[in-house]
Amino acid sequence: MSVLVVIPARYASTRYPGKPLVALKGASGESRTLIQRSWEAAMAVQGVDRVVVATDDNRIKDAAEAFGAEVVMTSESCANGTERCAEAFDNIGGGFDIVVNLQGDAPLTPAWFVEDLVAGLQADPVAEVATPVLRCEGETLNALLADRKAGRVGGTTAVFDANRRGLYFSKEVIPFTSESYADEAPTPVFHHVGVYAYRPSALAAYPRWEAGPLEQLEGLEQLRFLEREHPVLCVEVEARGRQFWELNNPEDVPRLETMMAQMGLA
Template sequence: MRILGVIPARYASVRFPAKALATIGGKSMIQRVYEQVSKAGLLHDIVVATDDVRIESHVLEFGGNVVMTSTEHRSGTDRCYEAFVKNGASFDYVINIQGDEPFIHPEQIDQLAGILNGDIQLGTMVKVIDDPEVLFNENVPKAILNTHNDVLYFSRQTIPFLRGVPADEWLSKHRFYKHIGIYAYRTDVLALITRLDVSPLEKAEALEQLRWLENGFSIRAVVTGHESHGVDTPDDLATVTKKFLSEP
């Protein structure tokens, strides 16, 4: 399977404008993401997909591959599709790697890439929840899997509901999964899902991936032991900088 890694990187952000260019220990966030992704062994090519010439110029400066994409895209998925089309090469899958995870583990990318066999339509990643604050945090999407690790549903609510079990015992009674926002798309499926209208479940939960499930596509999940460390705000940036760069 030939796999293209795409790192969407917008310039505009309500909570953290220009965060792709924010400095972390002498390197920009987008450079750190690119360097981590480059360590993955199962990708055949990597490209940053951006909508801003400042990010484009910066990626070229540090020697990365970059493609300009539309400012009108509604999601990273749409940006990935344009990057795939403009790349011009033949790929079986595209993996969408978040541009705001500067310390993503390359093993996670290879773990997801490793399940892509031509039959899988879409793939993503989940992690077992071990923290009650995460379990009941509506800003952390949860996933329910079937026995084949296909996703049955995503929700901001804590799912499944454990009837008759006190909330402080839920983690000891059931295995819950948080969703980690890295996606793999079979390229023919990627073309189809970018043409879908926003779905009722997607509107209700504000989760794009529900559109795919609601339209009958299947999403295979892999379970990772690595935590995700996304940067949505300047405070998040300070946290990850301290966590990963403060130790000698």
């Protein structure tokens, strides 16, 4: 199956304007923008036929083309990354069996997360949409809880049924747990990794649906599928010793830079 990776990126983020152009310093001391690091993460994925950056902003376009990325311009009206991926896919004329949405705020996404995600969708002929989930260790769960206590929106968590179909995704920490966990101990909480794989039919349908109340309350695009009774396959991925976090707030910059230094990521 042919695979397209789209990296949606917008400048006018409500919580963090200009986020794609924020510089992140790696273990080598070199600073590269968030969009470049996300593109590099996409380029490391095996089995991908094409990678494009989808944006509505010339500043992001110019920066992306400067480091060699292919850019597809999209409209300012796209409400989220999935809508932007749908428009980009249409603009290039389609022609791929699976479209991956690797959002431009997740530069620490390991290649195998995306590879396992695509394999999971390929292995389930009924599934139209899939997304990775990663079981939290105590350190990650503590960080999620600390963000919420401080009034920050941090990572997203997911719960799913016995067939790995998503039941709900939330910016709250779900399911509820009152236990405390050691840093390396597995917990019952799954961190949602902000990557999606779609079959073209599901991606084409998405922009035609109005956002439902849950999507609007949580600000989570994948809930539109659930509210329209389209299951989302949750593919469990393994950290393999890698730390994972997304850049959601300015406070996340030093956290990501520390993680990159600890993992030796340039």
